[in-house]
Amino acid sequence: MNLTLRVWRQAGPTAPGRFETYEAKGVSEDSSFLEMLDTVNEGLIGAGHEPIEFMHDCREGICGTCALMINGQAHGPAERTTTCQLHMRTFSDGDEIIVEPWRAAGFPIVKDLVVDRSAFDRIIESGGYVSVATGSAQDANLIPIAKDSADIAMDAAACIGCGACVAACPNGAGQLFTAAKLMHLNSLPQGQPERYERTVAMVEVMEEHFGSCTNYGECEAACPKGISVDFIAAMNRDYRKALSRNRRSA
Amino acid sequence: MATTSAPARPARSGFLLDLYRSALGKKYLMAVSGIVGLGYVFAHMLGNLKLYQSAEDFNAYAAFLRRLLYPILPESGTLNLLRLVLIAALVVHVVSAYQLTVMNRRARPERYKGPRDYVVADFAARTMRWTGVIVLLFIGYHLADLTLGWVNPAPSGSTPYEKVIASFSSLPIAAFYLVANTALGLHLYHGVWSLFQSMGWNNRRFNHLRRSFATGFTLVVVGGNLSFPIAVQLGIIS
Numbered sequence: 001m002n003l004t005l006r007v008w009r010q011a012g013p014t015a016p017g018r019f020e021t022y023e024a025k026g027v028s029e030d031s032s033f034l035e036m037l038d039t040v041n042e043g044l045i046g047a048g049h050e051p052i053e054f055m056h057d058c059r060e061g062i063c064g065t066c067a068l069m070i071n072g073q074a075h076g077p078a079e080r081t082t083t084c085q086l087h088m089r090t091f092s093d094g095d096e097i098i099v100e101p102w103r104a105a106g107f108p109i110v111k112d113l114v115v116d117r118s119a120f121d122r123i124i125e126s127g128g129y130v131s132v133a134t135g136s137a138q139d140a141n142l143i144p145i146a147k148d149s150a151d152i153a154m155d156a157a158a159c160i161g162c163g164a165c166v167a168a169c170p171n172g173a174g175q176l177f178t179a180a181k182l183m184h185l186n187s188l189p190q191g192q193p194e195r196y197e198r199t200v201a202m203v204e205v206m207e208e209h210f211g212s213c214t215n216y217g218e219c220e221a222a223c224p225k226g227i228s229v230d231f232i233a234a235m236n237r238d239y240r241k242a243l244s245r246n247r248r249s250a
Numbered sequence: 251m252a253t254t255s256a257p258a259r260p261a262r263s264g265f266l267l268d269l270y271r272s273a274l275g276k277k278y279l280m281a282v283s284g285i286v287g288l289g290y291v292f293a294h295m296l297g298n299l300k301l302y303q304s305a306e307d308f309n310a311y312a313a314f315l316r317r318l319l320y321p322i323l324p325e326s327g328t329l330n331l332l333r334l335v336l337i338a339a340l341v342v343h344v345v346s347a348y349q350l351t352v353m354n355r356r357a358r359p360e361r362y363k364g365p366r367d368y369v370v371a372d373f374a375a376r377t378m379r380w381t382g383v384i385v386l387l388f389i390g391y392h393l394a395d396l397t398l399g400w401v402n403p404a405p406s407g408s409t410p411y412e413k414v415i416a417s418f419s420s421l422p423i424a425a426f427y428l429v430a431n432t433a434l435g436l437h438l439y440h441g442v443w444s445l446f447q448s449m450g451w452n453n454r455r456f457n458h459l460r461r462s463f464a465t466g467f468t469l470v471v472v473g474g475n476l477s478f479p480i481a482v483q484l485g486i487i488s
């Protein structure tokens with residue numbers, strides 16, 4: 001299939017950007033979106049041009065590195081699919097495809113389609129840990145965990161930190177990511193000792209970088225892992241509890 | 251034995267102020283003030299149904315509001331207290347909405363350059379800031395019209411019933427009430443659903459009911475409100 005790409009090119013964080021048009025010819029329907037870009041880049045390199053910078057790593061939908069706004073949708077038109085798992089058969093011959101980086105104040109552009117997502121790392125650092133007794137490894141089943149809690153924690157832990165939720169949110173809000181990371185630990189017995197401190201810390205760092213939630217639900221629709229906005233409600237509840245407890249009654 | 255255990259975090263400045271400091275907390279306060287507003291619009295609509303009974307019933311209801319809890323509180327005392335609560339809630343709601351909107355603009359300074367559409371956010375959700383402003387302007391007008399009487403077409407000294415009829419008999423005023431209440435309806439359609447998320451009222455067993463509740467609540471309140479100007483225009487009440 002033959003496609004016309006309109007790709008955002010930007011030399012550096014403060015450089016002005018613009019769309020460049022590229023023709024991608026003879027693209028295999030079975031190739032992934034990133035493989036398609038690789039081929040375009042080989043052509044660019046062969047012709048002595050700068051290749052398009054984009055983010056990628058595992059290419060199997062588990063690391064959260066790839067991140068492209070494709071035709072106005074985070075990770076493109078396929079549901080619950082990362083950019084690297086998006087196959088070209090989703091498109092038709094002759095399509096024009098617009099490719100942009102994530103756009104949010106919390107994700108400054110580094111170059112072309114590459115953005116800096118270290119704001120997510122700051123959120124994780126502030127509370128994404130549990131206290132453990134160091135020493136030799138514990139017996140695996142020493143702490144009983146209710147099946148319900150384990151399931152909820154697993155659902156939350158599915159977040160790969162790609163940032164599509166922020167990219168899709170008209171408010172540039174980081175709620176879905178933060179809530180997933182938070183409720184992953186807050187649902188487990190191991191996460192209880194720091195539960196409320198963690199909640200306040202992670203929410204505070206989130207608000208330094210990102211916007212505020214208006215319950216549009218765009219994040220959930222964009223999330224390649226189907227993280228539910230239920231976690232956002234749970235985060236709101238834990239945050240309110242965190243502020244109202246641990247106060248001296250006297 | 252006296253035990254002094256240090257609080258996990260230093261106690262700051264009180265629950266409400268702490269909440270107000272963060273965006274999540276502002277959203278919570280918006281939801282709480284929204285709930286105060288919901289109670290109000292619901293009761294207001296129910297009370298006004300007395301328009302369909304008779305002028306005497308309606309005027310008696312208006313007088314009854316002034317004598318709520320009388321003589322424990324002076325005449326109009328309870329009503330004024332309720333008004334204070336409503337004004338406070340409205341101020342909290344609008345100021346938070348404004349501050350959060352500013353925050354959100356900053357968080358997404360650059361728009362996407364390519365065409366982009368919402369995937370799931372509905373019209374009501376996307377227009378909350380507009381419908382909110384329309385409702386605010388309407389509240390101002392409505393108070394000047396029927397509470398204070400400043401812009402009411404009826405001669406001063408008219409009964410509440412006469413004022414309502416005078417106002418709604420004018421086609422432009424009736425049309426404005428219809429527009430404003432439609433805006434209120436859109437605001438409630440998203441707001442009543444949204445507040446469950448903001449309050450953290452989330453339970454997988456009941457979540458599917460939240461949408462139906464928001465829709466039902468909106469239809470009842472706005473349906474009632476819309477019916478009054480329509481009934482006057484059609485001559486059903488006069």
Ligand code: HEM
Pocket residue numbers: 213214215277278280281282283284285287288291343344347348375378379381382383384385386437438440441442443444445446448
């Ligand atoms: C009768 C008066 C009003 C009622 C009953 C009402 C009710 C509500 C409710 C229940 C919410 C959802 C709260 C949440 O999820 O946290 C809400 C949100 C909101 N309201 Fe109001 N409101 C009223 C007036 C206003 C006014 C006058 C404005 C602004 C000028 C306004 C602006 C907003 C905004 C911007 C939101 C946030 C929308 C969002 O986050 O999705 N509202 N309102």
Ligand code: SF4
Pocket residue numbers: 158159160161162163164165166176177180219222223224225226227
């Ligand atoms: S919540 Fe979903 S969209 Fe957001 S970072 Fe995690 S996986 Fe990506």
Ligand code: FES
Pocket residue numbers: 055056057058059060061062063064065066082083084085160
């Ligand atoms: S490259 Fe790892 S998820 Fe796409």
